[in-house]
Amino acid sequence: AAAQRQRIAVIAGDGIGLEVMPAGIDCVTAVARLHGFTLGWEHLEWGSDHYRAHGRMMPVDGLETLAGYDAIFLGAVGVPDIPDVQTLWGLLIPIRRAFEQYINLRPVKTLPGVASPLADSAPIDMVVVRENNEGEYSEIGGRMYRGLEEESAVQEAVFTRRGIRRAARFAAELAAGRRGLLTSATKSNGIVHTMPFWDEVVAETVRAGFPQVRLRSELIDALAAGLVLHPHRYDVLVASNLFGDILSDLAGAITGSIGSAPSANLNPERRHPSMFEPVHGSAPDIAGQGIANPIGQIWSGAMMLDALGYPAAAAHLVAAFEAALAAGTRTRDLGGTALTEQVTAAVLTEIDSLA
Ligand code: NAI
Numbered sequence: 164a165a166a167q168r169q170r171i172a173v174i175a176g177d178g179i180g181l182e183v184m185p186a187g188i189d190c191v192t193a194v195a196r197l198h199g200f201t202l203g204w205e206h207l208e209w210g211s212d213h214y215r216a217h218g219r220m221m222p223v224d225g226l227e228t229l230a231g232y233d234a235i236f237l238g239a240v241g242v243p244d245i246p247d248v249q250t251l252w253g254l255l256i257p258i259r260r261a262f263e264q265y266i267n268l269r270p271v272k273t274l275p276g277v278a279s280p281l282a283d284s285a286p287i288d289m290v291v292v293r294e295n296n297e298g299e300y301s302e303i304g305g306r307m308y309r310g311l312e313e314e315s316a317v318q319e320a321v322f323t324r325r326g327i328r329r330a331a332r333f334a335a336e337l338a339a340g341r342r343g344l345l346t347s348a349t350k351s352n353g354i355v356h357t358m359p360f361w362d363e364v365v366a367e368t369v370r371a372g373f374p375q376v377r378l379r380s381e382l383i384d385a386l387a388a389g390l391v392l393h394p395h396r397y398d399v400l401v402a403s404n405l406f407g408d409i410l411s412d413l414a415g416a417i418t419g420s421i422g423s424a425p426s427a428n429l430n431p432e433r434r435h436p437s438m439f440e441p442v443h444g445s446a447p448d449i450a451g452q453g454i455a456n457p458i459g460q461i462w463s464g465a466m467m468l469d470a471l472g473y474p475a476a477a478a479h480l481v482a483a484f485e486a487a488l489a490a491g492t493r494t495r496d497l498g499g500t501a502l503t504e505q506v507t508a509a510v511l512t513e514i515d516s517l518a
């Protein structure tokens with residue numbers, strides 16, 4: 164059984180991260196209480212203000228501090244006046260890599276009362292599994308002849324058998340527990356070294372361990388089109404870091420607003436804390452107005468409960484926000500008029516009435 168008290172590091176971050184985090188904490192706290200456990204929330208004031216004061220997004224020993232927690236609950240980071248490369252490489256990417264959060268998991272599902280921008284209205288229910296530690300997002304490469312006519316840049320992608328295999332295994336296991344269909348994103352016709360290697364290791368892994376899973380390899384360009392034309396045909400997608408990044412935003416967009424989309428950065432072995440965060444960023448265009456959609460943060464909280472070993476509480480929380488949406492409580496991005504706080508209140512009411 165899961166421990167009765169979990170310590171959660173909270174990094175609300177910047178912009179609407181500060182507005183949706185209280186919604187996430189309140190809803191997770193309420194559902195935990197009904198299921199007989201408590202979460203200890205500890206707020207870490209890291210992010211862009213920390214950067215302005217200290218020249219770093221988090222303290223020098225930030226990763227050591229985080230290592231002591233059961234999970235990390237993140238809002239969003241990023242502000243217009245600090246380069247995104249600082250906010251990303253100063254906080255999110257070091258956390259994902261140091262804690263071997265090699266899976267980025269994004270469920271993508273049609274929500275009640277939330278219209279898809281697509282004409283085809285068949286319900287969408289898929290999960291994107293993105294390799295989160297290697298691939299195209301490497302630190303290997305460089306720039307030379309800066310500012311001159313001859314200026315050039317090289318960036319190497321790094322794929323390892325271990326890295327591909329563990330992503331494929333995670334995705335196949337997930338597919339086995341769902342509709343049994345796994346689609347692997349590739350580009351082996353154009354990227355002739357890393358992508359054929361990806362294809363081979365994915366196929367080997369699935370064939371060896373998951374005979375019940377049907378594996379289909381699709382070229383990333385055709386796959387992107389397929390997601391727009393017939394998204395209901397997909398079940399689990401597995402993709403490299405870059406392809407997965409793009410596919411998960413696309414997959415999120417076809418179900419409605421980015422504001423509702425959750426994600427988990429998982430260390431599946433639980434040797435290190437995992438990190439749970441909405442897909443969206445700090446949305447400076449709407450920050451401070453109280454209109455941010457908190458569903459992405461709340462749903463990320465449900466994913467955190469699931470990963471910590473409380474699947475019933477997680478399902479309860481998902482059912483509660485789905486009920487609130489179905490009853491018509493929606494923020495502006497979903498075509499409604501509700502404020503962040505009103506959505507939170509509606510979800511809290513549903514948590515109680517579903518108890
Ligand atoms: P964004 O996700 O912040 O915003 C994109 C658009 O979606 C905006 O029009 C925004 O108003 C809307 N939106 C996003 N979340 C919403 C919500 N919860 N409710 C209602 N509307 C919502 O992406 P953008 O504008 O590209 O990036 C803004 C900043 O956030 C940048 O500094 C970027 O680097 C950072 N960012 C951080 C991420 C993270 O912390 N994991 C992820 C993505 C971006």
Ligand code: MG
Pocket residue numbers: 408409412
């Ligand atoms: Mg992205």
